[in-house]
Amino acid sequence: MEKLERYLAGQPDKLALNPTLLRREIAYERLKDALQHADLEPGQPLSETRLSTALGISRTPVREALHQLAQEGLVQVIPGRAVTVAAPSVRSIMDVVHMRLLLEPELVRLATDAATETEVEALVDTIERMEIACATGDHLAWSKADTIFHEILGEACPNELLGEIVVQMRNRAHHLANIDSQTNPTRLSACTAEHREIVDHVMMRDGEGAAEAVRQHIGKLRESLFNRLSYG
Amino acid sequence: MEKLERYLAGQPDKLALNPTLLRREIAYERLKDALQHADLEPGQPLSETRLSTALGISRTPVREALHQLAQEGLVQVIPGRAVTVAAPSVRSIMDVVHMRLLLEPELVRLATDAATETEVEALVDTIERMEIACATGDHLAWSKADTIFHEILGEACPNELLGEIVVQMRNRAHHLANIDSQTNPTRLSACTAEHREIVDHVMMRDGEGAAEAVRQHIGKLRESLFNRLSYG
DNA sequence: ACAACACAAGCTGTATACAGAACGTATACG
DNA sequence: CGTATACGTTCTGTATACAGCTTGTGTTGT
Numbered sequence: 358m359e360k361l362e363r364y365l366a367g368q369p370d371k372l373a374l375n376p377t378l379l380r381r382e383i384a385y386e387r388l389k390d391a392l393q394h395a396d397l398e399p400g401q402p403l404s405e406t407r408l409s410t411a412l413g414i415s416r417t418p419v420r421e422a423l424h425q426l427a428q429e430g431l432v433q434v435i436p437g438r439a440v441t442v443a444a445p446s447v448r449s450i451m452d453v454v455h456m457r458l459l460l461e462p463e464l465v466r467l468a469t470d471a472a473t474e475t476e477v478e479a480l481v482d483t484i485e486r487m488e489i490a491c492a493t494g495d496h497l498a499w500s501k502a503d504t505i506f507h508e509i510l511g512e513a514c515p516n517e518l519l520g521e522i523v524v525q526m527r528n529r530a531h532h533l534a535n536i537d538s539q540t541n542p543t544r545l546s547a548c549t550a551e552h553r554e555i556v557d558h559v560m561m562r563d564g565e566g567a568a569e570a571v572r573q574h575i576g577k578l579r580e581s582l583f584n585r586l587s588y589g
Numbered sequence: 590m591e592k593l594e595r596y597l598a599g600q601p602d603k604l605a606l607n608p609t610l611l612r613r614e615i616a617y618e619r620l621k622d623a624l625q626h627a628d629l630e631p632g633q634p635l636s637e638t639r640l641s642t643a644l645g646i647s648r649t650p651v652r653e654a655l656h657q658l659a660q661e662g663l664v665q666v667i668p669g670r671a672v673t674v675a676a677p678s679v680r681s682i683m684d685v686v687h688m689r690l691l692l693e694p695e696l697v698r699l700a701t702d703a704a705t706e707t708e709v710e711a712l713v714d715t716i717e718r719m720e721i722a723c724a725t726g727d728h729l730a731w732s733k734a735d736t737i738f739h740e741i742l743g744e745a746c747p748n749e750l751l752g753e754i755v756v757q758m759r760n761r762a763h764h765l766a767n768i769d770s771q772t773n774p775t776r777l778s779a780c781t782a783e784h785r786e787i788v789d790h791v792m793m794r795d796g797e798g799a800a801e802a803v804r805q806h807i808g809k810l811r812e813s814l815f816n817r818l819s820y821g
Numbered sequence: 822a823c824a825a826c827a828c829a830a831g832c833t834g835t836a837t838a839c840a841g842a843a844c845g846t847a848t849a850c851g
Numbered sequence: 852c853g854t855a856t857a858c859g860t861t862c863t864g865t866a867t868a869c870a871g872c873t874t875g876t877g878t879t880g881t
Contacts, residue, residue: 437864
């Protein structure tokens, strides 16, 4: 909990940047960022009281933000007791990957058909930045490019609901995917190459090929995660 | 809004039935029931104040329940303005069906392999009640049996996340599916037969066959909904 | 008659107060 | 020395108070 409080103290003051933002939204974003990057211990309880003082916001909006994060799987609420940092089991992690395997190929297939030229260009731009980050070993830049990459695809997909659910699935496994690509030195470049293949198919407007590339990509991710979680 | 208040007034007092239930959960269940069965006008604004007095609960837990319902797609929150009854576009309805087409065959496939004998028996029991309800034209009983039917399958599915998301998708389209099977006289019996086919495959532990039956079922639903929404 | 504006009512978002429950600690007992 | 228990602290869940905004109405001016 002290670690989280320190992390929150080091965050920029989003309220000052955009005064129209609701406090609930500020709390949501800051807490989400912290949960994904502050390296907290899974299962650790979070005190609403202490969070609200750390954020300089009253308990009510903080509580609402926590409930939203719970529905996205980043924290778990134990009614009457506490809200804790999500402690996903190996099983539930593999379940998330399974969901992605069902959804993301379809998302990319739809996105390939519907993407505007601007979106395709943005995708190419992003994959290039990802390749640079990969070459220079800049994990943070790579991770951010990865997020943008999938955001563009989600935007391009005409089925907004599908896009939303996929984002949610990716959020749930965010730190785990990071662990995978950051601790396994061969995965970062392999993962980049897999993304490049997806982009190539999208550029050629080959939806089925892009879907298959995504299927391959997530299949590899699943394999890598499975090995890591089973033996490491 | 008056209609909703009347509907809420006619609900049983869940608090008295189970005093351990949190008020937030009571509000959630009562509002969800009302949204699904009170035949409210899509887009209609809901006042937190009036809801809380109608429920006999203060605004705080009602507000939390509304936010949860928003994330499940039953209401829409317009920050700073109001929360309104969901007014799904034709597009978003078809998107939900698309999601179900991606997810439910897989859910049934997994459930078929993992279901216990007890669960299979419960499924058989439910389909029989559904057939009786179909024969007697008891729409309410049919609808309830349908819900239980899918709950059993969701329970049997080892991927809990998949089960959750499917439930969410079904909730979003609940009233629409009802409209479909209740206004189209041929759909009710056809729909029942489609469910029977699914059960038959599950009983034979034929996962692939069950998945295909589900695919057919949702395909028919999509077709029927599409015609209804496009022309009616 | 129509448009613009001012006002009033109601509503949302947030802060705060309070009651009851859960947890940890320290103490008493076997 | 280990265990059970009683107490105090802290927490969650809920109610309520308050400020600012949005909306609809009525009035006024053109």
